[in-house]
Amino acid sequence: MPMGTTDPVPCRVTVCRDCCCGTSKVRGVDHAEQVAYLSERMPVGVSECLGVCERANVVVVRPSAAGRAAGGRPVWLGLVNDPAATEDVAAWVRAGGPGVAAPPDILDLYAFTPPRRVAGPSRTPRVGRRSPLPVLPGSERAETRKPRPGGRADG
Template identity: 45%
Template sequence: MNRSVIRAANRPCTLVVCRGCCCGNPRRHRGFDHAGQLDVLRAGALASGGRFTVRTTDCLGPCDQANVIVVQPSTAGRRAGARAVWIGFAVDDDSTEELLRWAADGGPGIAEPPAGLKPHIIRPPRESRTRARR
């Protein structure tokens, strides 16, 4: 079996951090360290020993709910029936720490989201829901 197939079969939970037009914009949420949040998430992924990864992307869509982070399930989470979970308003240290804990615990399909993160769960934009059904 080739290496890329093996890696895909064991893909960890991934935090996809929006850094488009509104998310990560210091004028949008004054006083919140957006770059620091990304540094903390990346350091957590590194410290996790590969239990989860972090990547950034351009605008995910729901700008009125910035900062948006999508928690993609691992391969095992997808096998358990999980789909990506969209988190909005992630602009405090508590939500950042809870995202780290959830991802390290396995993320969607493996571990329940921490109670403090549940109010941050948002509906994905319509075009994202349409793509997921294809």
């Protein structure tokens, strides 16, 4: 639990570390130090690819129980590639995070809405899941798929 908080379910942070995030593809960042810094201050989970590699390094801040009760939703931050941005994330989480405290203005530059295929209907990031390629009517794959209840094809 982060220092100084009494919330039984504090904010949680998910840090993408897979194909682009957390690798040498993002130069000039001490990736291990970034995760260590955040982990010393809050609960941090490391995920597989979140599917928004063009925004590496991606950090998702999920609200605490109090934040969810106040209407807070997960906030996706991209290009979190310098110590100042990492500290801004940590300061926001210390202040209460989504639904409890307004983020520092500078984080507006990092915030983005993930594509639907990534965000999905769940309340948390989809860890390591990728959308299947669409099957076009009349294609060989479409011919071999069996219809499921509700009209969708199984593959």
